[in-house]
Structure formats: structure tokens, C-alpha cells
Amino acid sequence: MSSTEQSPQASPEATPVKPVIPAAAAKRANASVIGMIMALAVSLLAILPVVLLNAAPKSEPRRPVVDVSSIAANAAGVAGFAPVVPSLPDGYSPNYARWSGAGTDGVSHWDIGYLTPAQQFVSVVQTGTANPTWLNAQVKKAPVTGTRNVAGVDWTLYDKPGIEKSLVATVGGTTVVLSGSAAFSELDEVADAVVTSATHR
Structure with missing residues (x-):
């Protein structure tokens, strides 16, 4: 290629377009995600005691008392x-x-x-x-x-x-x-x- 030749210009169609999210929309999206995480955490905390109370005992099963x-x-x-x-x-x-x-x-x-x-x-x-x-x-x-x-x-x-x-x-x-x-x-x-x-x- 000679020094007078120039590299071809990229076409507008080939240039990636980065979407721009308005600040308010981004804030709302973040708030929704945080809310979902907090709701999930609350649900897990509510279920955990029930699971622990009903966990299978590690000791031997209780035998009947027969007089x-x-x-x-x-x-x-x-x-x-x-x-x-x-x-x-x-x-x-x-x-x-x-x-x-x-x-x-x-x-x-x-x-x-x-x-x-x-x-x-x-x-x-x-x-x-x-x-x-x-x-x-x-x-x-x-x-x-x-x-x-x-x-x-x-x-x-x-x-x-x-x-x-x-x-x-x-x-x-x-x-x-x-x-x-x-x-x-x-x-x-x-x-x-x-x-x-x-x-x-």
C-alpha cells in the first residue's frame, strides 16, 4: 500500500451503539433488584427456623416405652x-x-x-x-x-x-x-x- 492510500473508513452501520439509560430509569431498576434481594433474604430467614426445627435427628430414633x-x-x-x-x-x-x-x-x-x-x-x-x-x-x-x-x-x-x-x-x-x-x-x-x-x- 502506498503512503498516499488511506485506510477505509468504518461505515456507520458497523459502529456499535451503546444504549443510554436515563438516570431515573437506572435508579428505578437498581431499586427493583435490591428490593427483590431483600424480599428473598426475608423469606429465607422466615423459612430457616422451620427447616431447623424439622431437621432429621442425628441421634437414634426414640424407642417406645413398654412397661x-x-x-x-x-x-x-x-x-x-x-x-x-x-x-x-x-x-x-x-x-x-x-x-x-x-x-x-x-x-x-x-x-x-x-x-x-x-x-x-x-x-x-x-x-x-x-x-x-x-x-x-x-x-x-x-x-x-x-x-x-x-x-x-x-x-x-x-x-x-x-x-x-x-x-x-x-x-x-x-x-x-x-x-x-x-x-x-x-x-x-x-x-x-x-x-x-x-x-x-
Whole structure:
């Protein structure tokens, strides 16, 4: 390019146009944005206490308070025997205790459920009118696989892979069935407490 040549002038159409907002309009726009932010902040402050109050507890869920002794005392009048009230170490907690009237099997019974220290389950079922049909249902049709002597009582072990194991014995003139997912150490502990309850009344 020679020195006499000049660069082409940019056309008016190619020059960007910057919009000019009047000061009053800009002030109104800023005021609207600030207002929205303040409204949002107020809404969050109003919701926050509700969220905090309803937040999921970090501690273990509360377990029901079950007064086994009182329920057993009420059941004794219709049971025809003294319902056992096992005294268990810390870590065992009852989650139900009830008297169940006779069903189609003709057997009424005392029933307690415990959560063990290892977070397993053990049920204590006691009746004075056991029959083979009822017992077979209680042990979930599991076969006899042995015996265990606990607290001077011979307990028959019913065990089958994939189902709960059961210990069955005659205690205090009644049939007692212990069933659950707990280890033998915990089942034995419950069995010992059942025998103590039945023989010290």
C-alpha cells in the first residue's frame, strides 16, 4: 500500500451503539433488584427456623416405652399362669408386650419382643396350652437340630438356614418359645432371665 492510500473508513452501520439509560430509569431498576434481594433474604430467614426445627435427628430414633411388668400383671388375670417378666441387662429394650387371645389354633399366649444390644430381635412367647400345630407355627416349621442347657433347663433347638432359630422349653409348667435373629449368646441371656422370672415368683 502506498503512503498516499488511506485506510477505509468504518461505515456507520458497523459502529456499535451503546444504549443510554436515563438516570431515573437506572435508579428505578437498581431499586427493583435490591428490593427483590431483600424480599428473598426475608423469606429465607422466615423459612430457616422451620427447616431447623424439622431437621432429621442425628441421634437414634426414640424407642417406645413398654412397661412389661404392668402389662404382665394385667394379663395374669386371664392367662391362667404368671407371665414371665425377664430382667435383662442394659442394652436390651422391649418394643412390645401383649396378651394374644386364642386364634384358630386354640392357643392364647403371652408375647414380648426385645431388641438386643447387638440390634437383633428376640421374642418370648409363653403359653399354658401349647399344641403341636401351634408350636410348629412358632418355630416356622424348622426341624429339631439339638438341645442347649441354659439355667439348668434343657431347651430344644429348632434351626433352619434362612429363618430365625428358636429355643423351646417347659418352664414353670408353661411352654416357652424364644425366637429371633440374635446370636446364641443373647438368646441364652434371655433364656436365663426367663427361667429366673418363672422360678422366683
